[in-house]
Amino acid sequence: MKDGEKLVIVGCSGSGGPAAMMAKKLMPSVDVTVIRKEEFFIVR
Amino acid sequence: MAGLVTSASIVVPDKMLEGAGITVVHDEVTAVDSQRKKVETSTGGTLAYDKLYLATGARxxxxxxxxxxxxxxxxxxxxxxxxxxxxxxxxxxxxxxxxxxxxxxxxxxxxxxxxxxxxxxxxxxxxxxxxxxxxxxxxxxxxxxxxxxxxxxxxxxxxxxxxxxxxxxxxxxxxxxxxxxxxxxxxxxxxxGVRPNVGLAQSIGLEMGRFGIKVNEFQETSDPDILAGGDCVEKINFLTGKPTPGQLRGPAVVQGRLAAKRLAGYSVAFPGVIDAGGCKMFDMTIAATGLTEERAAQEGIATVSAVVDSRSKHGMIPGVRPWKIKLVFNRDNQRLIGGQIVSYDIAPAREIDAVSAFILGGRTIAELTTFTSACNPDISSEPSAEPITIAAEQALQKIGR
Missing domain, CATH: 3.50.50.60 (FAD/NAD(P)-binding domain)
Known part of the structure; x- marks a missing residue:
């Protein structure tokens, strides 16, 4: 992705959260937004 | 549920995400306009995207x-x-x-x-x-x-x-x-069991598999600007090459990170799942990876297996607890394809990760007969009783030269 581009992530449990954190780490200049429906999740 | 930890401690907290510079929106995505590259939310909000990652999970x-x-x-x-x-x-x-x-x-x-x-x-x-x-x-x-x-x-x-x-x-x-x-x-x-949440993906018109959204080894869907991962996508079993649900936390986390790497220009491919998992009931810990003998038979794979009883520490150390491992090998190519551990102590169950590594590395019966573990009387059985090695020895005797 290029500087200033927008990454939107739908869901923030086992996969969405790690995707967001890694995306921001590798591409600090990309605008990362997480949309989560529920605040709490458990996954196994 | 057991009351051992708070709810907040077992989720991805907003403040961790926001601290990293990520915007968090509490809302439900109700529609995706993949032509205009916009998502719509239940409160009437609209967000534009260049790339979209679907991690809608399962129910x-x-x-x-x-x-x-x-x-x-x-x-x-x-x-x-x-x-x-x-x-x-x-x-x-x-x-x-x-x-x-x-x-x-x-x-x-x-x-x-x-x-x-x-x-x-x-x-x-x-x-x-x-x-x-x-x-x-x-x-x-x-x-x-x-x-x-x-x-x-x-x-x-x-x-x-x-x-x-x-x-x-x-x-x-x-x-x-x-x-x-x-x-x-x-x-x-x-x-x-669970079922993948694929309603949103279906409404976009993404290609679906039998067990969820269809993605390639880089988590890319049939829409070039939409990636997906975790419980909502169909996986490929590493051993059979066939589609599988693979709805476990490990693959979900790794697929999320892998998708981010793909968007950042890396080309790391997801190898498929081996369904490694564990659970604890009372004082018993159970872990398994790969195929059971029963599952292998369903796939038409002839097997040879061995079960070994071991102990959590050297026999001379107080507090020894028993545990048991089963290894399953493909009889034709002699590669390790599965492992099961039942243990009265937590620590030995971690040997399942060695089993997973050997499966992913394609190791054979003969190769495992020379495996030596990191031994210490307090943390493992004696080297002469390393259960993975002994199981391989037993399997070798069963198949002959």
Missing amino acids: SFVPPIEGSDLDGVLTLRGVPDAERIREVLDRSKNGKIVCIGAGFISMEVASLLAEKPGSAFAITVVELLDRPLPLMLDRDMAAFVKQYLEEKGLHILTGERVERLVGRNGKVVGVELASGVVLDADLVFMNV
Whole structure:
């Protein structure tokens, strides 16, 4: 992705959260937004 | 649910994300306009995207049997479910509980309820197949688990199909089995698997597989600007090459990171899943990876296997606990394809990760006969009794030169 581009992530449990954190780490200049429906999740 | 940790401590917290510079929106995405590259939310919001990652997860599957909507029938998937269960249990200190399904979530729930301080529940587990943890363990390994759980007071019924849930005044009071037996029940826990949340993906028109959204090895969907991962996507089994649900936390986390790497320009491919998983019930820890012998047979793979009894420490050290490992090999190419561990101590169960690594590395029976582990009398059995090596030795003797 290029500087200033927008990454939107739908869901923030086992996969969405790690995707967001890694995306921001590798591409600090990309605008990362997480949309989560529920605040709490458990996954196994 | 056990009350050991707070709800907030077992989720990805907003402040961690926001601290990293990520915007968090609490809302539900109701539609995606993939032509204009915009998402719409339930509160009327619109967000533009250049790339979209779908991580919509999965939900508990409730089989379409009569009475599944009665009050007192519960499932466990997320924190709201766990909190609802705790509320119910805090109101009752005894009573009859029936757990439907003997997968690891169901069995862990059963053991937690049995251990709940100050409570005296009568707990019955009903499983359609012939043993507990049927997807993790073969019959020989599951037999030890069943015996242990029965000694702990659980009543385990295998090979029994639930016909319907019996209700009175809108509340569950029993579970009727196909055999005609009716079990009294004040509460019913239904944990018979999950199904992927794919409604949004379907509305976009993304290509679907049998077990979820279809993605390639880089988590890319049929839309070049949309990636997906975790429980909502179909995986490929590393050993069979066939589609599989693979709905476990490990693949979900790795797929999320992998998708981010792909967007950042890396080309790291997801190798497929081997369904490595573990669970703890009372003092027993169970872990498994790869294929069971039963599953291998279903795939047409001829196997040779070995079961080895070991101990958590050198025999001379106090506090030794027994554990048991089963390794399953492909008889034709002699590669390791599966492992199962049943342990009375937590630490030995971690050897399942060595088994996973050997499977992914394509290691053979002969190669494993020369495996040496990191030994110390306090943390492992003696080198001459390393169970992975001994199991390989036994398998080698079975197949001959």
